[in-house]
Amino acid sequence: MVEASQPIDGRTPVLVGAGQVTSHWAGEDAASAPSPQDLRRDAAALALADSGQEDALRGAIDLVVAVRTTPDSIPGAPQPFGRCANPPATVAADLGIAGARGIYSQLGGDQPQSLVNELAAAVHAGETRAALLVGAEATRALKFAARKGMALDWTRSAEGEMEDRGFGGALLSPYEIANGLGSPTQTYPAFEHALRVRMGHTREQHMRLMSELWAGFAKVAAANPHSQFPEAHSADYLSTPSAGNYPIADPYLKWHVAQDAVNQAAAVVITTVAEAERLGIDRSKWVFLHGHAKAKDTMVTERADLSRSPPIELVLKQALETSGKQVGDIALFDLYSCFPVAVLLATEALGLDWRAMPATLTGGLPFFGGPGNNYSLHAIATMVERLRERPGDYGLILANGGFLTKEAAGVYSTEPPAQWAPQSSAAIQAQVDAQTAPPLLAEDCNATVETYTVVYKSGQPSRGYVIGASDKGRILARTGKDDAAILAQLAARDAVGRTVRVEVRDGINTIAALGEAA
Missing domain, CATH: 3.40.47.10 (Thiolase/Chalcone synthase)
Structure with a gap:
């Protein structure tokens, strides 16, 4: 001083x-x-x-x-x-x-x-x-x-x-863009799910945590005269899908994102x-x-x-x-x-x-x-x-x-x-x-899902991706065009820890099958 x-x-x-x-x-x-x-x-x-x-x-x-x-x-x-x-x-x-x-x-x-x-x-x-x-x-x-x-x-x-x-x-690299990563709402879910797993949370537990955190932020915004959206949303509202709080990209609903x-x-x-x-x-x-x-x-x-x-x-x-x-x-x-x-x-x-x-x-x-x-x-x-x-x-x-x-x-x-x-x-x-980068794969392989998301459009799953690890390195793969069955499986339950079969189709790492926990 x-x-x-x-x-x-x-x-x-x-x-x-x-x-x-x-x-x-x-x-x-x-x-x-x-x-x-x-x-x-x-x-x-x-x-x-x-x-x-x-x-x-x-x-x-x-x-x-x-x-x-x-x-x-x-x-x-x-x-x-x-x-x-x-x-x-x-x-x-x-x-x-x-x-x-x-x-x-x-x-x-x-x-x-x-x-x-x-x-x-x-x-x-x-x-x-x-x-x-x-x-x-x-x-x-x-x-x-x-x-x-x-x-x-x-x-x-x-x-x-x-x-x-x-x-x-x-x-983002050309490899990332080609294989499924894009805007922040398509990318940050990878970090969120990875953190969730490290914290030992189920999807339900982490949804509650995110919503409790954000309820505190909303309370501050409600008292700020410069806020664009000054409403004190509750944790219950923020954690529940609704017409005003619809899915954006797993695990995020509308009010979880900027x-x-x-x-x-x-x-x-x-x-x-x-x-x-x-x-x-x-x-x-x-x-x-x-x-x-x-x-x-x-x-x-x-x-x-x-x-x-x-x-x-x-x-x-x-x-x-x-x-x-x-x-x-x-x-x-x-x-x-x-x-x-x-x-x-x-x-x-x-x-x-x-x-x-x-x-x-x-x-x-x-x-x-x-x-x-x-x-x-x-x-x-x-x-x-x-x-x-x-x-x-x-x-x-x-x-x-x-x-x-x-x-x-x-x-x-x-x-x-x-x-x-x-x-x-x-x-x-x-x-x-100085951090060591994992080798990135672009080949047919089996891997274990590290993290993932499903992106929603008009309330329905529209695309998804996984980041997986194998003994040869890391692979990023996306759902194929019009592959509703794989997309539905990815959206249905937690994909982290499950096995994934990846096939290269037209130069794109594509999710061919999802299995059970490795």
Whole structure:
């Protein structure tokens, strides 16, 4: 702890403004429909105003960073209303910020925390005076407007210097895509079932656990004015299939997964202590980043143990160690919550009892809302607000991207660090990279199911896959086209531990038969 009488190193990074916007527009009229540009502008304007020195801070910002939208994260994704060609320059123009450089981020829910880590290092090094980090999604508006046949125009864009960081590398291999893995709702079930089995749970027991965890999140969301879905669902409701909570992919029902139909935006401003003092920003607005870390895992099928996440374990450990704190010193947590497994792995790594200590500040991606890559920027903005109310307390953010692929963590407090320095994650990345990948098979074989899922469409099983192990390696296989019998068998009961016969058909590993427990 830095004594109040001690001066703080002027190079120390500090967050001085935060803003959030949530619109519940649901197709009332085209004129009032929010666009991503409008949402970014409004959240960024709130972040500037939140500093108490809006005009002065506006003149100091020389870097604007925009978190990549979901449509811009999916090659070939339909964008019926067009797209903004330069999000950071457009935000800058909207707010009257002149001469700022722009960055458009990679995809991934890790990006908000990873970017805060990066921008803190940039201001500390003197490369940037002040940086605005902002992101938005208007998926709800897109869906409602398309459903009602409205014609919206989302092409408004300003010109300016922009570094477009692109997609940031593949998150699934061609082997995985060809043989059954795809979107998060098709992929995270593999981790959930693997964790369930390691925990010794039946499907019924794990359903109850997930639903109890999520009921706590829903309660937080119900009290959060920024939530898109503020309803306190019970564990009973969340664990029971119904018209409003239908199967998505075994073991998940609708409300177990992130809800992307949101109109939400968030923004924060990062500068240095010296710049904050020069601008006259009151000390009561300051929140500091302490320890931080990031790491990236291998492709899903190349991971040695699908029930664990070395990146989650290691980034949490480094963020705490470099902040000089232990779990018991942390008063506030927001652990990324796209699916229950992400929270359960993080609380396990921390040794955190989520029944006694809430693992979310916002209510999480199913209930607060899942604004694509930008969710954790809402968590960070909320953390800033909450820590100002609790001077001296510490909070921890965990952000996750891909398929438990990219992790970033940060510890925050109004208490300044004794001596801030950017943290390298090279050592923990080397540990992740050192894990031994199982050989991947593409041949006719028998195997034992490690994990699996069945994906549902309109309440009926539509496709399935298994990941199996044999003495020769690991194999990923999917149900064949129009193979209703195999699909029905896979959906009927727990497949983990059962034998599976795989045949290669037209270059695809195909489930030919399911047996009993090996």
